[in-house]
Amino acid sequence: MAMANHHPSNDFLMEHAAGTLPVAQAACISAHMNYCDRCRRAHDQMQNIGGAMLERMQPVPVAESVLEVVLARLNDPEPLRHQTAKAAVALPALLSRIINGDFSQLVWKRITRSLSISYLSTGDRDYEFALYRIAAGGRIPEHRHSGSEMTLVLEGGFSDSKGSYHPGDFIYRVADEKHAPVALDGEDCICLAVLDAPLRFTGWNYRWLNPFLQLRAS
């Protein structure tokens, strides 16, 4: 498995461990941890903080009737829950297929000659959750983010002015950072991108693209 070199911040790992991230962002961080043992270990420790805090809560009395209800329901059949392989870390079907590199059956929308986008639904209305496919060696026109963007490389790789990124690498860009990623040669690059506002292409000849790039979150 690839070793990731670019990781989410400690703040993201803590917010994930505390369950406070929006579902689309949480899915992206989970997907990164699927590649990265170190982040998973750091995340384990972040969860330990939650356990230790829970132990120190001031207990609030629970009525005996609640215990009785629970005891009476212990033999109820357990709700069915699919068991997935270790590698998939129990992500539901579509996401787990994507994480495992199966990009079939996705609907790709062609944006430019080198860029196609497949919009996925997480139910999160505030964040767009999509796969970007950049053709080998292809360039995404320079753009600016009016919101934040999380990117996780799933296949191939890309580079921009700040570095080059490979499968498992996690990149976070805040609003108003401009960049122009170029896919590495030899292989199409597939990335998972979570945006909280649509991309804005800045080059004049790409401006007309913008209406197509509204948020597709849902």
Add this chain to the structure above:
Amino acid sequence: MVEEKSDNEVSAQRTPAWTVPTGRRTDEWSECLVHIGKSQDRAAFTRFFRHFAPLIKAFALAGSSLSATHADELVQEVMLKVWQKAGGFNPEKAAASTWIYTIARNCRTDMFRRLQKFDTQLAAEDLSIEVEGEEPFAVLHNRRGSDRVRDLMGQLPPDQAQILAKVYMEGKSHSEAALELDLPLGTVKSRVRLAIQKLQVQMDRQ
């Protein structure tokens, strides 16, 4: 109901099976949980419930975002999950309190989403990362880290403990915590960073 009560009385008279020494460092509730998983022992479960249910209820009510009725509902959901999942609990990988914390966190997230009619196919559990059984070193490392965090938690300065409580118990994001405490986001983040250092959580990933 009658059956459970008698079960309970019996347990009070006999030596609990989960106190059998194992030679490795562990805590009472982890042993209890293992025992519940192995033997589906209702008396042990009742004991576990009496200890943790009031803590889960406190967690549910933290930030006063759920009503008392919903808090009791959350306690029920969490405790049923405890019963169902106890067999998969591995005390070498996680403390019982961390294990039940993650269950409570996921149940609360799903309950919030249900209450807000937020429609997603992803249950919080789907995005939850299981503690992995990798090399023994990593497991030991996490276990030690966990013990250390519990020992050091009481020594956190109040301003740092307050932020962690907002994040972990009330389920607030760093920016929500900043708003509620009327602090700049940068201050919240630096207190979080200091708390992590104090708890000797090793976050080096380079």
